[in-house]
Amino acid sequence: MVLxxxxxxxxxxxxxxxxGQAEEYGADALExxxxxxxxxxxxxxxxxxxxGSAQVKGHGKKVAAALVEAANNIDDIAGALSKLSDLHxxxxxxxxxxxxxxxxxxxxxxxxxxxxxxxxxxHASLDKFLCAVGTVLTAKYR
Amino acid sequence: xxxxxxxxxxxxxxxxxxxxxxxCGAEALARLxxxxxWTQRFFxxxxxxxxxxxxxxxxxxxxxxxxxxxxxxxxxxxxxxxxGTYAKLSExxxxxxxxxxxxxxxxxxxxxxxxxxHFAKDFTPACxxxxxxxxxxVAHALARKYH
Numbered sequence: 001m002v003l004x005x006x007x008x009x010x011x012x013x014x015x016x017x018x019x020g021q022a023e024e025y026g027a028d029a030l031e032x033x034x035x036x037x038x039x040x041x042x043x044x045x046x047x048x049x050x051x052g053s054a055q056v057k058g059h060g061k062k063v064a065a066a067l068v069e070a071a072n073n074i075d076d077i078a079g080a081l082s083k084l085s086d087l088h089x090x091x092x093x094x095x096x097x098x099x100x101x102x103x104x105x106x107x108x109x110x111x112x113x114x115x116x117x118x119x120x121x122x123h124a125s126l127d128k129f130l131c132a133v134g135t136v137l138t139a140k141y142r
Numbered sequence: 143x144x145x146x147x148x149x150x151x152x153x154x155x156x157x158x159x160x161x162x163x164x165x166c167g168a169e170a171l172a173r174l175x176x177x178x179x180w181t182q183r184f185f186x187x188x189x190x191x192x193x194x195x196x197x198x199x200x201x202x203x204x205x206x207x208x209x210x211x212x213x214x215x216x217x218x219x220x221x222x223x224x225x226g227t228y229a230k231l232s233e234x235x236x237x238x239x240x241x242x243x244x245x246x247x248x249x250x251x252x253x254x255x256x257x258x259x260h261f262a263k264d265f266t267p268a269c270x271x272x273x274x275x276x277x278x279x280v281a282h283a284l285a286r287k288y289h
Contacts, residue, residue, distance in 0.1 A: 107255050120194045
């Protein structure tokens with residue numbers, strides 16, 4: 001699955017509009033993922049996952065920063081996220097199915113916070129982008 | 143046996159009461175065909191699906207989206223018997239329509255996003271969790287009679 005020039009443009013524009021609020025979108029996506037897919041909490045036994053958790057907010061900020069970095073380097077996502085890819089393969093080893101779940105929740109976060117941003121075309125491009133990020137992060141698993 | 147809490151039932155029926163089934167159904171199906179273009183394989187006789195604009199405006203897509211979501215409404219009236227509600231439709235999708243059940247999961251996720259965009263802040267994490275559970279169970283019920 002390849003990101004077309006239109007996809008890249010849509011993704012860059014979307015993150016441009018999200019701007020500084022990306023951190024909140026990240027935290028929102030995580031909160032939604034833990035609620036909708038409780039099995040994802042198994043990766044965070046060391047976290048307080050209660051409402052308003054500072055740890056979840058902090059982690060959401062990290063996740064968002066990575067997505068922004070990928071969007072800003074959309075012609076070479078693998079390069080931009082290489083270290084994160086190593087981390088996920090060697091240390092975190094989050095099962096690949098979970099990236100789809102977080103992707104869904106990120107799209108829902110965008111939909112609830114900025115519905116007008118999520119035209120069908122942008123929806124499609126963002127979905128592809130999030131898949132691409134998940135693929136990169138699991139690329140070195142075996 | 144599926145268990146719904148009173149809160150979950152309220153989150154479902156309360157939201158559903160405010161849903162425009164025709165608009166929401168049309169949008170959900172259109173987005174499915176746009177975001178996951180391979181799903182167009184089931185609709186080769188629907189006419190012009192050549193672009194997102196064509197798909198969104200296609201009257202057959204709109205009509206079929208309304209049909210699909212109306213059926214969803216039936217499920218909501220029978221939350222305690224999803225299997226029974228969808229038994230015949232399950233057989234139909236297997237024997238006549240030959241639809242891979244994965245497509246039900248894809249449509250369910252798209253529906254969630256359409257609802258999220260419509261209800262914005264009201265589509266809380268708890269609301270989303272309940273609806274993800276519902277769409278998952280509907281997908282499961284629709285796949286149940288496959289053989």
